[in-house]
Amino acid sequence: MSKTQVKYVCQKCGYTSHKWLGRCPSCFSTSSFIEEVTKKDSVKKLSPATSWVTHDENLVIPVTKIKEISYERYKTEKFKSFNEFLDGGIVKGSVNLFAGEPGIGKSTFLLQLAKEFTKYGKVLYVSGEESIEQISLRAKRLNVLDENILVVSNNNLISIKETIEKVKPGFLIIDSIQTMYLPYLESSPGSVSQIREGTAFLTNLCKTLEIPAFIVGHVTKEGTIAGPKVLEHIVDALFFFEGDRFSNLRILKSFKNRFGKTGEVVVFEMTFEGLKEVENPSEFFLKERPAGKPGSVVFPFLEGAQRPILVEVQALITRAAFVTPQRKSQGYDHNRLSIIVALLEKELKLPLKNFDIFINVIGGISVKEPATDLPVALAIVSSFLNIPLPENMCAFGEIGLTGELRQVRFPELREKEALKMGFNNIISPKNYRDIKEVFFNVFKKEKIS
Numbered sequence: 001m002s003k004t005q006v007k008y009v010c011q012k013c014g015y016t017s018h019k020w021l022g023r024c025p026s027c028f029s030t031s032s033f034i035e036e037v038t039k040k041d042s043v044k045k046l047s048p049a050t051s052w053v054t055h056d057e058n059l060v061i062p063v064t065k066i067k068e069i070s071y072e073r074y075k076t077e078k079f080k081s082f083n084e085f086l087d088g089g090i091v092k093g094s095v096n097l098f099a100g101e102p103g104i105g106k107s108t109f110l111l112q113l114a115k116e117f118t119k120y121g122k123v124l125y126v127s128g129e130e131s132i133e134q135i136s137l138r139a140k141r142l143n144v145l146d147e148n149i150l151v152v153s154n155n156n157l158i159s160i161k162e163t164i165e166k167v168k169p170g171f172l173i174i175d176s177i178q179t180m181y182l183p184y185l186e187s188s189p190g191s192v193s194q195i196r197e198g199t200a201f202l203t204n205l206c207k208t209l210e211i212p213a214f215i216v217g218h219v220t221k222e223g224t225i226a227g228p229k230v231l232e233h234i235v236d237a238l239f240f241f242e243g244d245r246f247s248n249l250r251i252l253k254s255f256k257n258r259f260g261k262t263g264e265v266v267v268f269e270m271t272f273e274g275l276k277e278v279e280n281p282s283e284f285f286l287k288e289r290p291a292g293k294p295g296s297v298v299f300p301f302l303e304g305a306q307r308p309i310l311v312e313v314q315a316l317i318t319r320a321a322f323v324t325p326q327r328k329s330q331g332y333d334h335n336r337l338s339i340i341v342a343l344l345e346k347e348l349k350l351p352l353k354n355f356d357i358f359i360n361v362i363g364g365i366s367v368k369e370p371a372t373d374l375p376v377a378l379a380i381v382s383s384f385l386n387i388p389l390p391e392n393m394c395a396f397g398e399i400g401l402t403g404e405l406r407q408v409r410f411p412e413l414r415e416k417e418a419l420k421m422g423f424n425n426i427i428s429p430k431n432y433r434d435i436k437e438v439f440f441n442v443f444k445k446e447k448i449s
Contacts, residue, residue, distance in 0.1 A: 006036075010026065012027045036191065072091070073088045073090060074117060074120050075088070076113065076117070079113075080277070085254060086257070086259075095237075096235065099218070099238070099239070099241070101241070105270055108274050109252075109274075110216065113173075113214065114171070115146055120171070122149075122150055122168070126163075128153070128176060128179030129179055130153070156183060157180050157182050171211065172202075172212070174202065174213065177198060177231070178227065180198045181194050181198065182194065185197060192228045200234055215235065217231070237257045238257075249267070249268075250268040250270055263303045286421070291391060292388050294387055296314050296379065297314075307417065309417075314360045315357065315360075316357075318356050321356070329358070330360045331359075332372060332376060333368065343435065359380075370406075371396040371408035373398050373399040375395045377399060378438075378442065393426075396408060396411075397427070403434050405432055411428060
């Protein structure tokens with residue numbers, strides 16, 4: 001007789017409890033517990049990924065005696081920057097999670113990748129959201145029709161496993177993990193248990209059969225990946241699409257990669273025929289920059305160690321229409337903006353408390369590194385004084401709470417990219433010690449004293 005286990009799982013963080021709770025003690029969310037029932041005797045554990053185990057599991061080996069393994073990688077011909085982004089290509093047997101906002105281009109990009117990888121073998125595209133007819137229409141539009149791209153519309157992971165064993169594809173695409181389910185779990189698709197167990201199921205299967213897998217992940221309204229945090233821990237690589245879906249610019253960021261570097265960035269342009277790589281992102285971002293306008297600063301953006309990208313930071317300062325002035329930012333941390341405004345008021349004696357301040361990083365990029373502090377401060381002062389900055393000026397640097405400029409990562413790479421694009425007037429912590437020195441040099445002293 002089968003035994004069942006009843007538990008209550010928080011749909012926000014995955015915290016489990018034997019009884020229903022009104023508030024989660026882990027993430028403090030309310031009304032997030034849902035009852036889930038698991039049939040214990042129906043759970044079938046998969047065999048371990050023996051193809052990835054090169055020695056006895058109980059054997060203890062000094063790290064200096066372990067032989068290095070050269071993992072086989074698959075490269076694309078169309079997306080060369082994507083190969084560098086992956087530090088050489090997709091690793092055989094790896095599980096890669098692609099996440100992003102709805103309509104950002106995840107399914108489009110993976111269908112284009114499917115065409116690129118057909119030279120290595122069959123590609124199985126499993127869709128739990130679209131019908132095979134819809135995928136066919138998109139494949140015709142993208143001009144990626146190929147007999148080696150096999151499409152199936154199914155969301156039962158046990159049935160999908162049987163299809164994989166029958167077809168024996170070289171690559172697997174799951175679109176999306178939130179629509180997949182294991183039949184022995186009585187919770188609905190998209191729940192914490194289904195996502196966690198389903199991802200573990202696919203990961204074990206792909207590593208055993210040495211099939212590279214690409215998994216699409218949904219995001220919540222807060223911008224985080226839907227489901228438990230363990231989803232990000234299970235996969236080998238986590239890639240995130242950013243950008244405004246109403247714009248033609250797409251940015252792919254690497255947040256995790258067990259077989260390469262993290263923090264790398266690839267810039268794409270969305271066209272009717274799909275995503276196309278932008279060969280010179282700095283030129284692409286700055287091609288529409290207005291000349292001689294106050295409140296505009298060029299900033300060498302660098303999240304990874306591959307190559308900096310020059311982006312434009314804009315500021316707009318207007319007299320407040322209401323009692324409480326507005327502080328809004330797009331692509332820049334709102335809390336950090338409040339700190340920069342407070343520093344400018346104290347160090348430069350600027351009366352910013354009566355003005356609305358708006359910051360925008362052009363291109364839909366979300367910049368989180370502290371090197372953006374100095375460009376934002378320069379843009380604010382430039383807009384407030386209505387004085388445009390020199391067109392050949394580029395700035396980067398972190399600002400401390402006492403007004404000092406602090407060094408940031410890879411300043412040489414930033415300067416090299418700026419000089420390459422013709423920005424020879426570089427404002428950085430290498431040349432200045434505090435923000436007073438910077439602004440007294442860039443603007444006339446009597447203007448800010």
